[in-house]
Amino acid sequence: MRRRRAITRARAPRQATCIDPLPVRHGTCELCEALVSDPSESMFDLVLTGGTVVDPASGTNTRCDVAISGTQISAIGPDLAMRGVQILDCTGSTVVPGLVEGHSHIFQHVSKVGAPADEAHLRRGVVAVADAGTAGASTFSAFRKLVVERNDLRIVNFLNVSVLGLIDFRFGELMNPDTLVVEDALATAAENPDVVRGFKIRLSEDVVGPNWEALLKKSIVLAEQARLPLMVHIGETEAPLPVVLDYLRAGDIVAHCYTGKPHGILDGDRVLPEVIAARERGVLFDSAHGKSNLSFEVARRAISAGFLPDILSSDTSARNWRGPVFDLLTSISKLVALGAPLEECIRRATTAPAALLGLDTEGYGRLEVGGRADVTVLTETSEVELPDAAGNSIVAPRLEPTIVIHNGARVQTVPWRGGAST
Numbered sequence: 001m002r003r004r005r006a007i008t009r010a011r012a013p014r015q016a017t018c019i020d021p022l023p024v025r026h027g028t029c030e031l032c033e034a035l036v037s038d039p040s041e042s043m044f045d046l047v048l049t050g051g052t053v054v055d056p057a058s059g060t061n062t063r064c065d066v067a068i069s070g071t072q073i074s075a076i077g078p079d080l081a082m083r084g085v086q087i088l089d090c091t092g093s094t095v096v097p098g099l100v101e102g103h104s105h106i107f108q109h110v111s112k113v114g115a116p117a118d119e120a121h122l123r124r125g126v127v128a129v130a131d132a133g134t135a136g137a138s139t140f141s142a143f144r145k146l147v148v149e150r151n152d153l154r155i156v157n158f159l160n161v162s163v164l165g166l167i168d169f170r171f172g173e174l175m176n177p178d179t180l181v182v183e184d185a186l187a188t189a190a191e192n193p194d195v196v197r198g199f200k201i202r203l204s205e206d207v208v209g210p211n212w213e214a215l216l217k218k219s220i221v222l223a224e225q226a227r228l229p230l231m232v233h234i235g236e237t238e239a240p241l242p243v244v245l246d247y248l249r250a251g252d253i254v255a256h257c258y259t260g261k262p263h264g265i266l267d268g269d270r271v272l273p274e275v276i277a278a279r280e281r282g283v284l285f286d287s288a289h290g291k292s293n294l295s296f297e298v299a300r301r302a303i304s305a306g307f308l309p310d311i312l313s314s315d316t317s318a319r320n321w322r323g324p325v326f327d328l329l330t331s332i333s334k335l336v337a338l339g340a341p342l343e344e345c346i347r348r349a350t351t352a353p354a355a356l357l358g359l360d361t362e363g364y365g366r367l368e369v370g371g372r373a374d375v376t377v378l379t380e381t382s383e384v385e386l387p388d389a390a391g392n393s394i395v396a397p398r399l400e401p402t403i404v405i406h407n408g409a410r411v412q413t414v415p416w417r418g419g420a421s422t
């Protein structure tokens with residue numbers, strides 16, 4: 001695996017050795033040969049230099065530097081390294097906004113599927129994350145106290161329409177349909193607008209039993225009343241996908257669009273016309289890898305047909321964060337390996353989920369001067385075996401978050417949880 005060691009050098013003290021009263025800006029002093037910079041021009045705390053900056057929100061895809069002071073980005077452009085108190089060399093790497101995870105399960109200590117938020121996400125390059133339905137109205141206050149308030153990264157959620165939430169995979173949270181209490185969900189959303197950004201229903205037969213249609217209709221009414229989107233988990237639904245899609249509104253989300261389970265998006269090699277039509281009227285599709293919902297076969301065909309997910313998420317949970325999912329960047333690496341353009345994948349893991357989750361108004365998902373200093377530096381490793389959720393694997397390079405900056409500070413990353421690169 002190729003890895004670069006970050007170069008750090010202090011710049012300020014060198015100026016003291018210059019005796020030229022009018023030093024050359026950003027150059028070498030002719031008299032004393034000391035490196036100098038204009039004292040009237042401020043220094044940056046940190047400059048990420050030499051990388052290719054990819055920021056789909058602004059359309060930036062070019063080699064340049066990113067300068068940070070305090071918790072803000074203070075400049076983006078060429079030749080900023082001379083003004084950096086600390087300089088990190090990103091040559092050969094891709095510099096992107098701090099990633100935004102649109103679908104995860106991080107209700108640790110309460111739900112059996114809850115992964116540790118900071119460790120699974122922040123320390124792997126993700127600065128904001130949406131929990132997708134692990135908490136319901138009856139467990140939300142614990143989610144807020146144990147997860148939202150105890151982790152450093154920004155956390156929002158899709159509230160499970162069942163008051164129970166997803167506590168244990170073995171027992172479908174809607175097998176008793178009375179657990180969908182509209183008033184409780186509405187009250188929780190109304191009291192927690194900083195966190196609740198939508199609702200989630202898992203529509204698989206083992207979760208909803210024979211009541212899928214009544215429960216889906218009720219969930220749509222709930223989402224309509226709260227003026228929030230509804231995320232619908234597909235795969236092993238009783239009805240074919242087009243029947244489910246008929247109920248969804250613009251802004252609603254289909255999770256697990258590359259599932260290999262019955263009732264997915266494909267008919268042979270082509271994407272179902274009803275899926276295309278739903279996308280055209282504003283229904284969103286979320287890749288949400290998960291333990292059992294990314295099939296390389298389905299993804300390869302869909303990507304060849306030009307069908308990329310609107311939201312590229314990992315569906316990380318305690319069931320899969322040691323494989324086959326690992327983390328969001330591994331999910332991105334897999335779709336890139338299957339032919340999805342890197343910049344389009346980055347868009348779907350930064351600005352697109354930020355907009356969906358209402359986090360764009362807080363500056364997430366983009367790089368801009370004066371904006372949040374959340375930056376992830378991606379370095380391609382040598383080839384490694386990457387598994388899907390259906391028992392297949394591909395051998396491809398992987399994107400590793402070699403530098404993660406959050407609120408202007410360097411995050412201590414953790415190693416990839418998969419096997420060693422070949």
Ligand SMILES: [Zn+2]
Nearest residue numbers: 103132290315
């Ligand atoms: Zn999920």
